[in-house]
Amino acid sequence: MDIQFIAENWHLFAALVVICTLLVVDSLRRSGGSSQVSAVQLPQLINHDGAVVVDVCESAEFDKGHIPAAINIPMGQLKDNLKRLNKYRDRKKPIVLTCQSGTRAGRAAAILRKNEFSNVYTLTGGIAAWEKENLPIER
Numbered sequence: 605m606d607i608q609f610i611a612e613n614w615h616l617f618a619a620l621v622v623i624c625t626l627l628v629v630d631s632l633r634r635s636g637g638s639s640q641v642s643a644v645q646l647p648q649l650i651n652h653d654g655a656v657v658v659d660v661c662e663s664a665e666f667d668k669g670h671i672p673a674a675i676n677i678p679m680g681q682l683k684d685n686l687k688r689l690n691k692y693r694d695r696k697k698p699i700v701l702t703c704q705s706g707t708r709a710g711r712a713a714a715i716l717r718k719n720e721f722s723n724v725y726t727l728t729g730g731i732a733a734w735e736k737e738n739l740p741i742e743r
Contacts, residue, residue, distance in 0.1 A: 641700060641725045643737040646671075649725070655698040658689065660712045661731075665704060669741040671734060679708045686719055698723045706730035 610617060641649055649655040650673075657674040659666055666676040677685045692699055699721060701709040709726040716724045727734065735741060 639725045640728045642728050643734045643739055646700060646727060646734070647739070649698055649700065653698050655700050655725070656689075656692050657700045657702060657727075658712070659731075660701055660703050660708050667743070669731065669735070669743050671702065671731070672740055672742040674702070674742075679703070679712055682712055682715055686716075689716070689721070693721050693723075696723060698725055700725045700727055702727040702734075703730050705732055 646655070646657075650657070657671050659670050659674040659676050660679040660682060661670070661676070662678050662680075663676060666674075666678075670676065675688070677688065689699065699716065701712045701716070701724065703709045703712075706726060706729050709730060713724050713726050729736070731741075
């Protein structure tokens with residue numbers, strides 16, 4: 605009975621496979637191939653592993669609110685400012701990229717990976733997720 609149903613509705617199952625594949629590919633593309641860390645996990649990564657938070661928001665967005673001690677390097681200036689991050693690469697400290705929603709952070713992670721940064725994370729959901737967890741914001 606189940607095989608007959610699948611055979612009669614093969615197009616629906618094909619569509620399901622395509623949609624699932626697109627969701628996985630989109631998720632990987634957004635993360636830039638980097639690992640992701642949740643807002644709840646990030647304080648532990650900062651405290652125990654000495655993670656450095658790099659906010660890739662524009663300066664005006666950064667001034668409205670950011671994770672305490674975050675470094676602001678706007679996405680458009682990231683390639684030109686990679687030298688600022690070299691000291692963290694050499695120390696093998698984790699670099700956690702963030703932005704308002706997490707999208708730009710994923711693109712920034714791809715840039716860092718292409719430039720041989722290996723310990724790169726993105727904050728899942730960005731600053732919005734951080735604020736949702738009622739974690740401290742610096743203005």
